[in-house]
Amino acid sequence: MKNPDPLELLKNLKSKNNSKSQQNTFSILLFLKRSLMFLGLVFGTMLSLAFTDIPFYAYADLGTVESNYSESPEVIILLGGEGMPSADGLMRCYTATEKALYYPKTKIIIALPENKLSDEPLLASELMANELTIRGIEKSRISFETQGTNTHEQAELIFKKTESAARLLIITSPEHMTRAAACFIEEGFKSVGCSPTFEHDLSAESLLEKNGESYTPSLALRYNIWSYLQYEIRVGREYVALAYYKLRGWI
Template structure:
């Protein structure tokens, strides 16, 4: 379900004129940093695209999340003159409406957000008239190193079962539990948006 939510059902047939990065939990936060990282990656690929940062607040305040998102993009080699702020929207629907005021909704647009937020974001933008919009989800990548270990080599109480070779118990169970919470929360948000007529 998490992977499905992160897929874009539309593809652009031309390079995007705009890259829109959704706000997330601010900077620093996992969602904010992942989204700005992915935005920088696609902005390097599409060098003429303008970047719209959707984050409420005062973007001239050097301590604000909107300013810090811009700073993250600049640190990653993005020219600050490419960056535009949408700082009025406070949820996905209002951010889509505000972005629609900043640009021609018929221009090709690439949306960057967290995987679980992609479906609702794309549908929200399409609902208000964006006709050429696709998404790039900011999926994280697993660490390539092995985290296996032998408990007995590390000392301590040998009466406890060896779990050093059981990554299912140590990591996957807890990761999947976290994904369930994220997905269930997002499906409730999608249902709410549909009832409101926002999707």
């Protein structure tokens, strides 16, 4: 029997290795191509939607939750969101102050988890409380909920501190309002009202539409498209959160 040629065996081995390497390279390139095509499709869809009013109405719809009571609220729930300092936190404090001054007998609960990694001497919830007090709200009206790490846990812990019959007014961002209200209702609160912190007046002027006989100026159109792209991201993220909460049985 003839012994195999070592050089021939080495060539065959290299050929097999090269073939596997080429297959792996091809698979990676194919994956990258499909990923880029998918991302391009997503971006193209988002950009196309930004030329319509759909993102605006989807965003506004998440923030539109009717109160299920007609009397004045007894407790204002200020959900902390991004905390302080932040534009979102200031908007929430501003809205909470307006409502607290309008309903002077209400108690205020600031719900914001404690950031144990922060070096700041004051907690973010305390900074929000300071923002309320400098605008004329008494400290005696303010209490805190810092243990809950998500909306479900916050609703659960606040339920233990208050009566289920208490009339609540929830302050949070527009896209978060539907989920927040659903969490508190699911927890057992019978009377829940909402006050979303819209940054702009929801008027016809904020839509991409004709104004008389002339279209919206190009600069305004550009900023509206950018705003609508941001709305799409917020709405998409919130839809995912709503689906997750629904699967967990929290709403």
